[in-house]
Amino acid sequence: MRQMKEKKKEAAHFPQLPKRPERTEDLPRLGPTPLPNLLPEDSGRLLKQILNRLDVIEKRLNNIERLLASSQRTS
DSSP states (O other): OHHHHHHHHHHHOOOOOOOOOOOTTTSOOOOOOOOOOOOHHHHHHHHHHHHHHHHHHHHHHHHHHHHHHHHHHHO
């Protein structure tokens, strides 16, 4: 009997709702993030990686442009 009452109490208990998020104007402003200490070799390598990724993205965009241009010509 007692266990049944406890189970009913547990089942009837609702978890507390999360707080409403604050507006961005109300949040404190964080200062600028400090830049990590990079060695010149590391920064050069990092820039090369970024340029390679940008080249890959540019190639994909060119392919998409060609596909769109060909599909517009056919329709």
